[in-house]
Amino acid sequence: MIPAIQLEQVQKHFGGLAALKGVDLTIEQGEFFALLGPNGAGKSTLINLLAGLLKPTSGKLSVLGFDVQAQYADARRALGVVPQELVFDPFFNVREMLRFQAGYFGRGRENDAWVDEIIECLGLTDKAHTNMRRLSGGMKRRALIAQALAHKPPVIVLDEPTAGVDVELRQMLWEFIKRLNREGHTIILTTHYLEEAETLCSRVAMMKQGEIVALDSTQNLLNRLPGKNLQLKLADALPTSLMDLVKFADGLDYTLALNEVAQVEFVLTELRAANVAVVDMQLIEADLEDVFVNLVGRA
Amino acid sequence: MMANLRGPWTLFKKELLRFWRVSFQTVAAPVMTALLYLLVFSHVLEGRVQVHGVSYTTFLIPGLIMMSVLQNAFANSSSSLIQSKVMGNLVFVLLTPISYLQFFLAFLAASVIRGLVVGLGIYLVAILFVDLPITYPWLILAFAITGSALLGAFGIVAGIWADKFDQMAAFQNFIIMPLSFLSGVFYSIHSLPPFWQTVSHFNPFFYMIDGFRYGFFGTGDISPAISLSVVAGSFFVLSWLTLKMLKSGYKLRG
Ligand SMILES: Nc1ncnc2c1ncn2[C@@H]1O[C@H](COP(=O)(O)OP(=O)(O)OP(=O)(O)O)[C@@H](O)[C@H]1O
Ligand SMILES: [Mg+2]
Numbered sequence: 404m405i406p407a408i409q410l411e412q413v414q415k416h417f418g419g420l421a422a423l424k425g426v427d428l429t430i431e432q433g434e435f436f437a438l439l440g441p442n443g444a445g446k447s448t449l450i451n452l453l454a455g456l457l458k459p460t461s462g463k464l465s466v467l468g469f470d471v472q473a474q475y476a477d478a479r480r481a482l483g484v485v486p487q488e489l490v491f492d493p494f495f496n497v498r499e500m501l502r503f504q505a506g507y508f509g510r511g512r513e514n515d516a517w518v519d520e521i522i523e524c525l526g527l528t529d530k531a532h533t534n535m536r537r538l539s540g541g542m543k544r545r546a547l548i549a550q551a552l553a554h555k556p557p558v559i560v561l562d563e564p565t566a567g568v569d570v571e572l573r574q575m576l577w578e579f580i581k582r583l584n585r586e587g588h589t590i591i592l593t594t595h596y597l598e599e600a601e602t603l604c605s606r607v608a609m610m611k612q613g614e615i616v617a618l619d620s621t622q623n624l625l626n627r628l629p630g631k632n633l634q635l636k637l638a639d640a641l642p643t644s645l646m647d648l649v650k651f652a653d654g655l656d657y658t659l660a661l662n663e664v665a666q667v668e669f670v671l672t673e674l675r676a677a678n679v680a681v682v683d684m685q686l687i688e689a690d691l692e693d694v695f696v697n698l699v700g701r702a
Numbered sequence: 703m704m705a706n707l708r709g710p711w712t713l714f715k716k717e718l719l720r721f722w723r724v725s726f727q728t729v730a731a732p733v734m735t736a737l738l739y740l741l742v743f744s745h746v747l748e749g750r751v752q753v754h755g756v757s758y759t760t761f762l763i764p765g766l767i768m769m770s771v772l773q774n775a776f777a778n779s780s781s782s783l784i785q786s787k788v789m790g791n792l793v794f795v796l797l798t799p800i801s802y803l804q805f806f807l808a809f810l811a812a813s814v815i816r817g818l819v820v821g822l823g824i825y826l827v828a829i830l831f832v833d834l835p836i837t838y839p840w841l842i843l844a845f846a847i848t849g850s851a852l853l854g855a856f857g858i859v860a861g862i863w864a865d866k867f868d869q870m871a872a873f874q875n876f877i878i879m880p881l882s883f884l885s886g887v888f889y890s891i892h893s894l895p896p897f898w899q900t901v902s903h904f905n906p907f908f909y910m911i912d913g914f915r916y917g918f919f920g921t922g923d924i925s926p927a928i929s930l931s932v933v934a935g936s937f938f939v940l941s942w943l944t945l946k947m948l949k950s951g952y953k954l955r956g
Contacts, residue, residue, distance in 0.1 A: 417956075454797055457956050476799035484797055490790035494720050500794075506712030507798035550794060 405468040407432045407558045407589035408453065413462035415448050415613075422448040424613040425462070430591060430606075432467075432557075435584050437600035437621075438593045439691075440610030441699055446593045447487050449610075450562050454484045466558055480508060483556030485548050487563050487593075493536040497527055497546050500535060501553045508554035521549045524579040526572065541568050548576065552583075559583065561592040565599065577603060577653075598651040598658075601625070601691040611699045624694045625687055632687040633659040633667060642677035645670060658687070710804035713795060717812030721778055728816065732774055733823040736766045740828065743888060753890045754921050759832055761915075764842075765887035767824045768849065768914040772907065775817035775850035776857040776878055779809045783861025784870045787953075796955065802948035806858065806941070813854025814847060821846055834918060841917035841926055845933065849910040852937040853878075855944050862953050881907045891923050906936050 408430040415423040422445045430436050438446050451457040452464055455471050455478070464471045469478035492500060501521065505514045522531050525545045530538060538546060548564055559580070565573050581603070584590050594600055600607060600621070607624055609617040617624060632650065635641075635657045641649065648659040648670070659670060667686065674681060721728040744759035753761040786792035795805065828834065836842065864870040885907035891899050902908045913929030916922040922929075948954070 455955060456793060456796055458951060476801070479797060479799045482797075486790075486793055488790055490793060492786070492791040492794065493789065494723055495716075503712055503716050504794060504798075506715075507709045507795065507800055509706055509708045509799070511708055 404432055406430060406465075407434065407467060408591065409463075409465045409468075410449070411463045413449070413452065413464055414460045415445075415452060415457065416460045422613050423452075423459075426613075426615055428608060428615060428618070430589065432589050433584070433587055434589055434591075434606055435581075435604045436589070436591045437604035437607045438591060438610065439597065439600055439607060439695060439699075440593075443612075444610040444699075445613040446610055447562055448613075450484060450560050450591075450593070453560065454482060455479060480554070481556060481558050483551040483554065483559045485551040485559075485561045485564050487566070489540065489543050489547065489567075491535040491538075491543050491546065493534070496532050496534050497538070497549070498522065498531045500546065501549055504550045504553040510554055514554070517555055518553060521552050524575070525549050526575055541572060544568050545572060545576075557587070558589045559591070561590070563593055563595065565594060565596060573599075597691040597695055602651065602653050602656070607691070609695060609698055617694075617698050621691065625691060631661040631664060631666075633661055633670060634683075634685040634687050635659065635670075635681060636683035637674070638680035638682055639677075640679070642673055642679060644673050644677075655682075706799075709798060709800045710808045713800060713805070713808035714811050717778070717782060717809060718815060720782060721812070721816050728774070728778070729820055729823055732770050732820045733827060736770045736824045737827060739766055753893075754919055756919060760834060761890075761919075762888065763824075763828045763832060763834055764915040764918045765885075765911050767821045767828070768845070768911050769882045769885070769887045769907075770824055771817040771821040771846055771850050772853045772910060773878060773882060774820040775813040775853040776860070777874075778813040778816040779854050779857030780861040780864075780870060780873070781857075782809065782812075783858065784864050784867060787861070787865070788867065792954070803945065806855075806945055806948055809858050810851055810854045810941075813857055814850045817850030817853070818846055835920075836918055837920035838917045838926075841930075842914060843917075844930060845910055845914040845917065845926075848930065848933045848937055849914065852906065852910070852933060852940060855937065855940045859940070859944050859947065862947065865953075881905055885911045886923065887911055906932065909933050 406429045408428065410426050410428040413423055413426045414421065426449065438449065440446050448457065452459050453466060453471060455475055458472070466478040467481040469481060471478045495503070498518065501518045502515070505518060522528055525548060527545055527549060530542055535543065535546060544564070544567060548561070551559065564576060580590055592604070604621055607619065607621050608615050637655045637657065640655070641657050645659065648661065649657055650660040651658040661667065740759070740762060743762055747758045751758045860870060860873045864873065884902065885905050886902065891902045891908065894902065909929035909932040912922045912924055913926045913933065916926040
């Protein structure tokens, strides 16, 4: 199968600064992929090269097999990018912007149902006729995400989509993005919230100073370090007595932080007492943040 | 419509809506300014000066219309681009499959429309007060379109080159304003000393104004065929340079 994204020996220099130092990366279609790294690692540079907003100093990039320069029209049609900066056009309202954006990609009225669906799924229904200028920061971020999806691109790149966004939208956004992934869209995201990457993404690249320092499945990366995290998939909600231990929760999936392995006994006792069945359980050695700090160091 | 033309068509429509939404500033204000010029200059000079055998006020109107057409065509593309660049929302267009040629044509066409709308506005108000002959309507249209296209293209260059609003203001104040004021809007260049007549011939605005006025009065400082060739030639040269610049990604794709 043609990879969703392919980079071969991609270098990008800004004057004397090497922002990318010969990056090789292949992301398959249908993956949910995280690009992690401290500020200035080169994540956005990589994304902007894919989007054609920057030109590589050397190397080749392609989206669904289309060279981002030689076949830019096909490459860009295949790609939806949520930029990191919160940009907007103050002249128009949300729905107008989405229709324009779809129109730029050659989509017409037949696309309106999809635009309405995005508006609904991102919780923008009330704001569909509000001028972009008058949206709150988080609402602007939603609109920005919606714009990237307006032409229903097979490959979706989100550059820190959850920066400055409330819990409700995060959940809403990830539900929607997970659905798109199930329907076959390839998802690539950058985030500084490592739990997000850990629960959502099946594969992770960690970048540091323009290079990829780790590229592996999330699971393999997590197995690299010793640690004490208990991952639970429950049939019912977690009893309140265990809430203090929660490190991360997504629906009925919980990650509990344990001080020592012996605490597993206590957790199981509490669950039994509350009559909550355990669907799945795993003692995880460490979380992505530990791996990240280990590989990349504190930013 | 063919799907691959819908992109540039959408961009064109968006650019039209952008100025139409604020038509008080982008259409009504320039019409008002032109009428103020008309009021002041005609009051001061009417009766003292006759040009090409018509009264000064009548002479003045076509030049004022054309000057506004040109300034507004320039303002449309340049201000849209500089605003989108400063706001950062130009990426929404840069992320799309719209080609550099389509990008150019969409901004150009919107500039031409803005110029024509402002020009028509001034014309409609002016003829309420002054009798204005129309000798060659197609010449009037030809000059209005090529002239606003030339200035629209110039606005694209300026909008892409400028990084800040004050650089754009410098463009307006030090290039567009002097060229339009020294083009014979307010006088026939035959009333100038020979040296300044020669200088005027290097000003493309002179040909646009004179040719446009020729369409109304059937007479001018220079043959309209020459004027139209100069304006169309300048347009093609400038468009070629603009397209080269857009293709290279200068200031847009680093
Ligand atoms: N247009 C530019 N001109 C000059 N230098 C740039 C430009 N864009 C990025 N850089 C530099 O390139 C390096 C990589 O930046 P990039 O934005 O890709 O980092 P990032 O990984 O996205 O960081 P963050 O997590 O802060 O978003 C940084 O040192 C940055 O200063
Ligand atoms: Mg970034």
